[in-house]
Amino acid sequence: MRKHEIELITALAEGSLEDETEARALIESSERARTEYEAQKTALDALASVPPAVLTDIEKAALHRDIWTELSVLPVVAQTPTPWYYRWSYAAAGLFVVIGIVAVLNTGTFSADDATAEQLGSSSESAAETTLATGADDGGVEAPAAVEESADAGETGVVDPVVGFFSEHASQLRSGQFSTALAATEDDREATVNEYSTCLGRAGLDDYEALGEITFDEAETYGLDPETPYLVAIPTGVSIDESTPVAFVDLLTCDLIHLDE
């Protein structure tokens, strides 16, 4: 399923479409679309039954009394402006640090080939959670629906940029560069594990296990949606090394986007 189709299904379930023809045709022609629609509708119908919650008069009075008492004991202090030299002292300190680093680098202590400087530059980008763009919001490039297996660039000499993008991230995963961004928190582990395993099943990866989800900020430069979450998975029971296959699954559509082997 494509992102446009998901948006159609969502809008149909919400009743916000002026013309439902396309959406109705979609759910009639696709069992998967119908299933997604029914799930959205079920949730919306259930949530529509939630009544408004209001405070009773006594609760309000108690709330006002308690808050006002706290504020009176420890009154809110307006922030006094910091002297100009406080603010500029931090900027000056930072400038001296930068000058010092530049000076050290220019002395030739670190060569241009030094991998350390490159790693510092790349790890700060990849370790953070970034977003992937599909561009579908403006009717532009659609989310990649086809499975893209790792291309043998040696045959054609040309690697699809999107394939290259995912292959690069697969390599970074194998070298442990964004493992922390993938870690699900303990709070949501049970619910997300269920969601992940269902999505992997739909993607035809029943023998894979999810490592976590991630979004890629820089993906927009590849015509991909920076806000699409991707499930990252590897074969079950396999430890991560240089040869481990890595799968990227679109968490909204549960389509396998790239399998890097």
Place this chain on the structure above:
Amino acid sequence: MTTAAKDAVLLARVADGDHEAFTEVMKAHENRVFSVCLRIMGDREKALDATQETFLTAFRKAHQFEGKSTFATWVYRIAVNTCYDQLRKQKRHPSEPMPEHLDPADHRAHEAVEAAAIRPELQEALASLPPEFRSAIVLSDIEGMSLPDAAQTLGVPVGTMKSRVFRARRLLARYLGNQNAI
């Protein structure tokens, strides 16, 4: 004067100890803040605590309100973050649920509790959602916020908000036993 500017003026008056301004701010936002907290926390007592903590934080940090958003958006973000904090503390130090402390003199308290109650299976379904999904669905589908407003409240892009709402509904439907749910 814009709404944000009016809010900033009111907050400044509260900071100066103006009780009238304080009452005006509370009246305008207390029910909605409480509603958000109740639907995220799932418990009235905890929601009352979270509501109190939200407004205390808002008033103490009033000087940080720059008027880039409305006070409502700003205070709802504080409410959501306060609830997240309390949920995390709960997880680390689970305690026996306190019996509902309803003031015997508050005859309407029982009515209010019943009126706000949602069916148990839906309550459980909401509680099963990860906090960021739960807050997305509370703001969007229960409180009726537009996606842009809800996204601004949570401090995420609109696309991320859409994604969270979609996935949250999917998870909710699955929990509620939709046979065809994903």
